[in-house]
Amino acid sequence: xxxxxxxxxxxxxxxxxxxxxxxxxxxxxxxxxxxxxxxxxxxxxxxxxxxxxxxxxxxxxxxxxxxxxxxxxxxxxxxxxxxxxxxxxxxxxxxxxxxxxxxxxxxxxxxxxxxxxxxxxxxxxxxxxxxxxxxxxxxxxxxxxxxxxxxxxxxxxxxxxxxxxxxxxxxxxxxxxxxxxxxxxxxxxxxxxxxxxxxxxxxxxxxxxxxxxxxxxxxxxxxxxxxxxxxxxxxxxxxxxxxxxxxxxxxxxxxxxxxxxxxxxxxxxxxxxxxxxxxxxxxxxxxxxxxxxxxxxxxxxxxxxxxxxxxxxxxxxxxxxxxxxxxxxxxxxxxxxxxxxxxxxxxxxxxxxxxxxxxxxxxxxxxxxxxxxxxxxxxxxxxxxxxxxxxxxxxxxxxxxxxxxx
Numbered sequence: 001x002x003x004x005x006x007x008x009x010x011x012x013x014x015x016x017x018x019x020x021x022x023x024x025x026x027x028x029x030x031x032x033x034x035x036x037x038x039x040x041x042x043x044x045x046x047x048x049x050x051x052x053x054x055x056x057x058x059x060x061x062x063x064x065x066x067x068x069x070x071x072x073x074x075x076x077x078x079x080x081x082x083x084x085x086x087x088x089x090x091x092x093x094x095x096x097x098x099x100x101x102x103x104x105x106x107x108x109x110x111x112x113x114x115x116x117x118x119x120x121x122x123x124x125x126x127x128x129x130x131x132x133x134x135x136x137x138x139x140x141x142x143x144x145x146x147x148x149x150x151x152x153x154x155x156x157x158x159x160x161x162x163x164x165x166x167x168x169x170x171x172x173x174x175x176x177x178x179x180x181x182x183x184x185x186x187x188x189x190x191x192x193x194x195x196x197x198x199x200x201x202x203x204x205x206x207x208x209x210x211x212x213x214x215x216x217x218x219x220x221x222x223x224x225x226x227x228x229x230x231x232x233x234x235x236x237x238x239x240x241x242x243x244x245x246x247x248x249x250x251x252x253x254x255x256x257x258x259x260x261x262x263x264x265x266x267x268x269x270x271x272x273x274x275x276x277x278x279x280x281x282x283x284x285x286x287x288x289x290x291x292x293x294x295x296x297x298x299x300x301x302x303x304x305x306x307x308x309x310x311x312x313x314x315x316x317x318x319x320x321x322x323x324x325x326x327x328x329x330x331x332x333x334x335x336x337x338x339x340x341x342x343x344x345x346x347x348x349x350x351x352x353x354x355x356x357x358x359x360x361x362x363x364x365x366x367x368x369x370x371x372x373x374x375x376x377x378x379x380x381x382x383x384x385x386x387x388x389x390x391x392x393x394x395x396x397x398x399x400x401x402x403x404x405x406x
Contacts, residue, residue, distance in 0.1 A: 030273025032064040033196040034242045035161035038257040039079035044162040050170040054152030057175040060168040066240040067139040068198025073130045076194035077122040082154035084122040100167035100221035103180040148176040163214040164190040203275035204240040213245035217387040224390040229397035269317045280324035287334030296344045323357035325349040325364035330374035331385035366399035
């Protein structure tokens with residue numbers, strides 16, 4: 001009898017929980033901004049005298065997608081080889097809602113705490129999530145994150161996201177609550193931060209990609225990468241667009257950052273609020289493989305197999321997985337005289353269009369030159385025949401069917 005009572009009570013509690021979630025989806029934490037953690041290359045380290053971040057205030061701007069009434073911030077030490085000691089941190093709204101600003105709006109700054117403490121040590125290879133902060137943010141708002149490190153880092157291994165396309169600011173001394181950082185030094189990279197979550201009813205579209213999704217060719221502080229333009233186009237209050245891309249990244253082997261198969265769990269499957277995955281990656285795998293028949297046949301087969309693995313793992317985690325066709329690179333250094341890499345691209349795209357994923361987003365068709373399909377359309381080309389300008393990124397954003405995110 002006691003066991004029956006317990007089972008009945010458990011069932012009632014579970015039903016109550018489901019009903020509560022149905023009534024109030026705002027009780028769920030979901031990512032609203034992400035940046036893929038990477039090991040900082042020497043030329044992307046903070047400029048001197050801030051290279052070890054000792055006695056340094058670091059102020060950074062991120063653009064959230066979904067809004068929410070409460071938020072929390074994630075710091076990453078994924079590639080550090082020593083503990084990361086954060087002395088103090090705060091979150092605020094930038095003046096004029098502008099990206100890349102060192103000035104914050106008076107009265108908007110809120111201290112970040114970690115288990116109630118103003119400081120925290122992020123262990124080697126780990127990430128730390130701050131306590132929730134009451135700071136309502138609107139969809140598409142910019143958010144300022146300020147961090148002070150008294151002791152700095154003990155080694156040259158620093159976790160960052162170099163392709164921020166957003167200006168960060170560094171200054172000596174503890175100025176994490178200052179309204180502006182007078183005399184600060186700018187650096188177009190993000191350091192230490194990897195995510196912002198909001199308490200909201202939104203669901204996330206996670207983008208797994210390379211420099212084309214990271215935004216090479218977009219405008220610094222312009223927030224006009226194709227993921228930004230997709231969010232601006234849809235403006236769905238229940239949608240978060242989460243950019244987990246990095247320049248030079250590959251699906252099969254490490255390049256700039258771990259390969260997509262290796263980082264899938266960290267960057268996609270463990271992302272809070274994720275509901276959909278869009279894979280737009282593979283050009284670098286084809287482009288760096290030797291231009292021989294055997295090597296290109298091998299890389300094509302391996303890429304298609306890797307996409308199947310990503311699909312299976314996403315489905316197992318309850319996500320719908322979409323595949324984007326690879327865009328042209330004719331005339332780029334990846335191109336070859338015999339057209340072997342172009343044949344690989346076409347074969348991969350045929351597989352993607354042939355039902356490899358739950359649905360297809362045809363980026364190839366959106367930006368190719370109709371008169372020369374192996375090349376980008378001229379108005380979209382940055383000039384290197386691989387990366388897109390903001391107009392080209394707008395064409396990618398327009399190619400994502402709204403129905404896939406319902």
